[in-house]
Amino acid sequence: MTTTRLKLNLGPQHPSTHGVLRLLLELEGEKIISCEPDIGYLHRGMEKMAEKMTYIQYLPLVDRIDYLAGFFYSELLCRIVEQALCIELPDKVRAIRVMLLEMNRISSHLLWIGAFLMDLGAVSPFFYAFREREMILRYFEKLTGQRMMYNYFVFGGVRKDIDYLEDVEYIVSYLPQKLDEYEKIITENPIFLRRTEGKGILEPDTAYSFAITGANLRASGIDDDYRKSDYLYKGFDFKPIVLDNKDSWARYKARVLEIRESLNIISQALDYLKKADKLEQRLINPINLKLPQGDYSAEIEAPRGLACCFVRSDGQEKPYRLKWRTGSYYSVNLLRELLKGEYLNDAIAIAGSLDIILPEVDK
Amino acid sequence: MNYLYFLYVEFLSKYNIPKLFGDITFYVIPFCIIAAALLVVVLILVLAERKLLGYFTQRKGPNRVGLWGILQTLADAFKLLCKENITPQKADRILFNIAPILAFVPMFAALGIIPYSSEFTFVNTKTNVILYLILAAFPVLSIFIAGWGSNNKYSLFGAMRSIAQVLSYELPITFVILSVVTLASSMNLTEITLAQFSTGGVLGWFVFPCILGFVIMFISILAELNRCPFDLPEAESELICGYNTEYSGMRFAIFYLSEYAMMFANAMFISVLFLGGYLSPFGKYFFDSSFLIYFEQAFWLFLKAGILIFIMIWIRATLPRLASFDLLKFSWAFLLPLSIVNLFISVFYKLLMEGGLWH
Amino acid sequence: MNWNEFQRVFSDCELDGNKIIIKSKLHDVISFVINNYTYNILKEIIAVDTADKGIELIYHLYSKDDEEDLFISIVVQDEAESITDIFESAKADENEIYDMFGIKFEGNEDLKRLYMPEDWKGFPLRKDYVQDDTRLAWNDNNEA
Numbered sequence: 025m026t027t028t029r030l031k032l033n034l035g036p037q038h039p040s041t042h043g044v045l046r047l048l049l050e051l052e053g054e055k056i057i058s059c060e061p062d063i064g065y066l067h068r069g070m071e072k073m074a075e076k077m078t079y080i081q082y083l084p085l086v087d088r089i090d091y092l093a094g095f096f097y098s099e100l101l102c103r104i105v106e107q108a109l110c111i112e113l114p115d116k117v118r119a120i121r122v123m124l125l126e127m128n129r130i131s132s133h134l135l136w137i138g139a140f141l142m143d144l145g146a147v148s149p150f151f152y153a154f155r156e157r158e159m160i161l162r163y164f165e166k167l168t169g170q171r172m173m174y175n176y177f178v179f180g181g182v183r184k185d186i187d188y189l190e191d192v193e194y195i196v197s198y199l200p201q202k203l204d205e206y207e208k209i210i211t212e213n214p215i216f217l218r219r220t221e222g223k224g225i226l227e228p229d230t231a232y233s234f235a236i237t238g239a240n241l242r243a244s245g246i247d248d249d250y251r252k253s254d255y256l257y258k259g260f261d262f263k264p265i266v267l268d269n270k271d272s273w274a275r276y277k278a279r280v281l282e283i284r285e286s287l288n289i290i291s292q293a294l295d296y297l298k299k300a301d302k303l304e305q306r307l308i309n310p311i312n313l314k315l316p317q318g319d320y321s322a323e324i325e326a327p328r329g330l331a332c333c334f335v336r337s338d339g340q341e342k343p344y345r346l347k348w349r350t351g352s353y354y355s356v357n358l359l360r361e362l363l364k365g366e367y368l369n370d371a372i373a374i375a376g377s378l379d380i381i382l383p384e385v386d387k
Numbered sequence: 388m389n390y391l392y393f394l395y396v397e398f399l400s401k402y403n404i405p406k407l408f409g410d411i412t413f414y415v416i417p418f419c420i421i422a423a424a425l426l427v428v429v430l431i432l433v434l435a436e437r438k439l440l441g442y443f444t445q446r447k448g449p450n451r452v453g454l455w456g457i458l459q460t461l462a463d464a465f466k467l468l469c470k471e472n473i474t475p476q477k478a479d480r481i482l483f484n485i486a487p488i489l490a491f492v493p494m495f496a497a498l499g500i501i502p503y504s505s506e507f508t509f510v511n512t513k514t515n516v517i518l519y520l521i522l523a524a525f526p527v528l529s530i531f532i533a534g535w536g537s538n539n540k541y542s543l544f545g546a547m548r549s550i551a552q553v554l555s556y557e558l559p560i561t562f563v564i565l566s567v568v569t570l571a572s573s574m575n576l577t578e579i580t581l582a583q584f585s586t587g588g589v590l591g592w593f594v595f596p597c598i599l600g601f602v603i604m605f606i607s608i609l610a611e612l613n614r615c616p617f618d619l620p621e622a623e624s625e626l627i628c629g630y631n632t633e634y635s636g637m638r639f640a641i642f643y644l645s646e647y648a649m650m651f652a653n654a655m656f657i658s659v660l661f662l663g664g665y666l667s668p669f670g671k672y673f674f675d676s677s678f679l680i681y682f683e684q685a686f687w688l689f690l691k692a693g694i695l696i697f698i699m700i701w702i703r704a705t706l707p708r709l710a711s712f713d714l715l716k717f718s719w720a721f722l723l724p725l726s727i728v729n730l731f732i733s734v735f736y737k738l739l740m741e742g743g744l745w746h
Numbered sequence: 747m748n749w750n751e752f753q754r755v756f757s758d759c760e761l762d763g764n765k766i767i768i769k770s771k772l773h774d775v776i777s778f779v780i781n782n783y784t785y786n787i788l789k790e791i792i793a794v795d796t797a798d799k800g801i802e803l804i805y806h807l808y809s810k811d812d813e814e815d816l817f818i819s820i821v822v823q824d825e826a827e828s829i830t831d832i833f834e835s836a837k838a839d840e841n842e843i844y845d846m847f848g849i850k851f852e853g854n855e856d857l858k859r860l861y862m863p864e865d866w867k868g869f870p871l872r873k874d875y876v877q878d879d880t881r882l883a884w885n886d887n888n889e890a
Contacts, residue, residue, distance in 0.1 A: 030540060032540050040623075040625065054544065064859075067861035069861075069870065072870050142624060144707040144708060145623075145708025146705075146706060146707035146708075147444060147704060148704050150444075151446065152444070152445070155445055209705070215616055215706055215707050215709055218709070218713055219708075219710050232786050233834040234834045234835045235787055235790075235834075235835030235838075237787075253813055321806075334804075334806075336794050344794070345792075345871075347793075347794075354835055354838060356838075357835065357837065357838040367712070369619070369710050369711045370710060
């Protein structure tokens, strides 16, 4: 009897590739021999576009790099400009930004929890997670006028003063009990445990070598959270979530705990904002905005790993070169290593646990 | 030959139609009745599943077509009817076309052998149970043919998984059925039902001596039906739609239909084996007239099946999918030994009841 | 990191803030840095087309223990040394740079078009790239 290996084309229009990821799998039975990710189906030329636009023209676009965590990328671009022009942010702007960033992180993680459980075949958590995410998006819509592409942070501050704080207060008081519910139906579910515990082990060395950052790295037992050294988070009391299990379960648990930690940060920001005076900020006139010649780079702890922005300015209105680093891009390349030898059934779960989002990969 | 048969032949003889015609048509007419009734049942089931899943996940479910969304399934069926029937170019045309038929036919036949009420069994043979076992396992053949014939790798995976699954879950089912057969001392479904009769109503049901068997049976039936958490053959997030990925239009509708019909048939089968079938849970019927009693009996059967189906939908809304190895391991290493234990329990119970242990 | 020690080994380099500018021996420099200091993660490789000198590659290294960033910059023409044997993640970065700048990395066998179609001509992020491909519907040259 002769056996041949089967080449399977997973994607780009597959229900569980979360967008348009294409995985070329080589299978022996259901065992994966090799996996070759093929990306670029969602490439929008973000870096090329930047060279043709002024900074303020480009600012609304960067929300679209990761449409689930838009605040993070516009924060990065603002940070570059503020860094170049040596602008110190007022405390209130910092608090507003931190609060919105963390809320965005929660909404992104909630969507991930739903999608991950959907990959595992559970229907309901998807809807539950979306119900909670909806509350956050409603708030964003009230505040910024947009549900996903906020365009709320501007160079030097925010577009308008924060408002509707009672909504945030409600979210902060409401989410923890919902999280307890999730833990009841997901974390204590024996089938879920069987499918995630010990699956997709990511050793710290491998994680370093593949430049994995964010919650995936912290679930492998490495205490590395850029928020700790971020000037925006100065004065906020929180501790990074580090788990030692290294498996899919740890990556799930890390995100759930991270939501709780984010809620903690939000409530600190909320306490400050409730007492704070009217917003006083010095916005930069974006017309004819020119950055001084030189290289600028900024980093931020985005929901899917470390995001960096590098700008080289030649003193003109448009950046000479702008480069994004996104966390998901490196996670996709990790699939090559992580899926080897796994069964198709588990492979979907492992790929899902890395929280890959394709617009971020393709930029 | 039962009461209905004589009624029918008598009716024919009034109009001078030969008895031979009656003999032949007596077995055909019931299937026409089933076909009509089944369509209604499936329409209700699909709507019920979507509504219930909706409520479980904090949605409203279909609520636009007709009052309370009642006509939604009808509209969907109509839509599928209008859609193009695509046969992939490289598919095996014969197998591809024959698969939906093979899924549908045994399911029809399986519905014919279930005793709906004391006189209302279309096909009543001495070994009904065996016949049912064969018919219930038949759809896997159609799944395999569909998976192989559509020349799609995802379909093939679905078919492979389905066969592995049905093969491993068929054994516990057989052992559990064997224990029920032992308790009832009969292989006829009507006699199994009657063996569960007691004045105490519920107390006579076989679910009490072999509660273990009931649970095993329920789990294994879930696996046979490819329902969550055993829905690996059609795992949406892995295999897109499994064996029926390439099917469209009416052929897909037939697969869909037979899936729900099989669910209904299996739920009724479990009710017959363990929950007293058409017997009233109170030990006596509400109606006195012999004619109305038939309807009451059918109502009890449908109610029991309905409750089981509700649990199936509930499970679907709650649990994630099993991993493929756990699935097989669960059957061979856990359910099979337990089902054998269950067989011993029921044999001892039977001997105890008949005083056979002291002879 | 100890700049003096570094300069003793590699004389042909200069320091600019936390950026080391080297002229050659990229692979050696990076493996030296990895082996002698605590840098353990290659965050990214940035490529900038400097138009006149060539293409500048900036390797962004990070040390978790010291919480310190390090940039190593080198100007290359069309070819560069690959460091995929040191960092697996360099595969991804080098592939992206190949796709966008057309730099061939010696030692990296897996270079292929990533974002652009397989048969795309030219490298979009180069400064001399002209958008005149006839496939672009909005192109002025495509009015036929």
